[in-house]
Amino acid sequence: MHLTSETGSDGVVQRRFVVDGVPGVLWLPASSEPSEPSEPSDGPERSEPGGRPLVLLGHGGGQHKTAPGVVERARRCVTRYGYAAVALDAPGHGERNRSAQDERFATEIGELLAAGRPISAWVARHTAALAERAVPEWRAVLDALGAIGEGLGPVGYWGLSLGSVVGIPLAAAEPRITAAVFGLTGLTGQTSPTEAAGRVGVPLRFLLQWDDELVPREAALALFGALGSREKTLHANPGGHEAVPDFELASSERFLCRRLRPGAGA
Numbered sequence: 001m002h003l004t005s006e007t008g009s010d011g012v013v014q015r016r017f018v019v020d021g022v023p024g025v026l027w028l029p030a031s032s033e034p035s036e037p038s039e040p041s042d043g044p045e046r047s048e049p050g051g052r053p054l055v056l057l058g059h060g061g062g063q064h065k066t067a068p069g070v071v072e073r074a075r076r077c078v079t080r081y082g083y084a085a086v087a088l089d090a091p092g093h094g095e096r097n098r099s100a101q102d103e104r105f106a107t108e109i110g111e112l113l114a115a116g117r118p119i120s121a122w123v124a125r126h127t128a129a130l131a132e133r134a135v136p137e138w139r140a141v142l143d144a145l146g147a148i149g150e151g152l153g154p155v156g157y158w159g160l161s162l163g164s165v166v167g168i169p170l171a172a173a174e175p176r177i178t179a180a181v182f183g184l185t186g187l188t189g190q191t192s193p194t195e196a197a198g199r200v201g202v203p204l205r206f207l208l209q210w211d212d213e214l215v216p217r218e219a220a221l222a223l224f225g226a227l228g229s230r231e232k233t234l235h236a237n238p239g240g241h242e243a244v245p246d247f248e249l250a251s252s253e254r255f256l257c258r259r260l261r262p263g264a265g266a
Contacts (some may be wrong), residue, residue, distance in 0.1 A: 001144040004087065012078045019144045022137045023095045024088040025065050027074040031266025051152030052146070053191075053260035056138065056177070057087040058167050064094030073158065073253060081257045084150050088141060090162060091133045101129065134166045139174055151176070154260040158253065160184040160207060161214075161241070168227075172199035179259035181252045183207030184241060186219025189228060195228040203259055204229050206253050207244060208236040215241065 004023075005016045008030055010211035014056065015026045029052075055077045057070050064070075065087040074085035091097045157180040164182040171177045173196075183206050185195075194216040208220045224234050235252070237245055 001148060003143075008024075010075075010079070011147055012075050017144075019141050020137070022088055022141070023065065024086060024141060025074075026145070027078050028080050028084045028150070029078050029084075043166045050151065053081070053153045053257075054155045055083055055161075055256065055260070056083055056142075056150040056155065056157045056167075056170075057088065058157065058163025059087060059093070060160060061162035062093070063162075065089045076253065077257060079252060081126045081261075083257065083260065086141065086145065086151075088134075088137060089164065091130050091137075128165060130162065131169055135170045135173060138166070138170050142174070142176055149155040154178045156180060156256045156260045158256050160244070169196040171202055171204075172196040178202055179256055180204040181207070182227075182257050183235075184212065184215060184220075184244070185223060186215045197223060198228045200227050201227060201229055203231040204233075204257050206232060206234050207248060207252060208234060209241055209243060210238045211243075212241045219233040 002018045003015055004018060007014050011030045013026070013028045013030050017024055017026060054072070057065075057074055058066050059070050060063060072086050074087065077083045077085040089096045142151050142155070155174075155176045155178060157167045157171055157177050157184065161184040164185040167180060167182055168185075171180050179202050180200070182204060206224045206227070208224070209215075209216070211218060212220065221234075224232070235248055237243075237248055239245075
């Protein structure tokens, strides 16, 4: 892991890094010890035996590791719970170069939108290809963080849309992940990650927008059904793909962070 910069403000240290050419950001408490949560918990507070909990943050399509929502969520994980958080640029996003495949996809989507044609199948096909590239990158970053003493406690994953397309196969392959928040994606024909979804076994929350213009409702419900977790909850709200209510985002964030604290409820 090559650290490229470090800044700090309001009790949060932000470290930019590169692992095998993949740029990322790590957020940590400014103090060496995890801070007490600022919200009431459902169980006793105690330090983690193997290290502070770590939240992996997957950004949405067209976004990047320091998109406003990602940064805000990371800082809350640090300041409210004393956890660490990390985000990476997905392939073809943020500081990463676009491949020829990425460029073709952008052109095709533009043409489909201009013609008023459906884009869900095209988006699903491309994001599934991105996930194949992103999963080993996330695992390499977890290894690198472990080598410097981070990510040794419970690990959770939070990501919607593209973040879920990456997060579901990652959670299926990575035993260090112990809880997750997914949503705004679904099973769509040739790109259906049914096998990977069936291997996800961690407690999770799944967010669905009832009027999602990018993800057919039936596809999202099918994916929720395919997820292998015995403990999973579906939260559905009216509105389009980008209209997830703020209260739902906040609730899912609390669910994940509390799941990473032994003895705490959802």
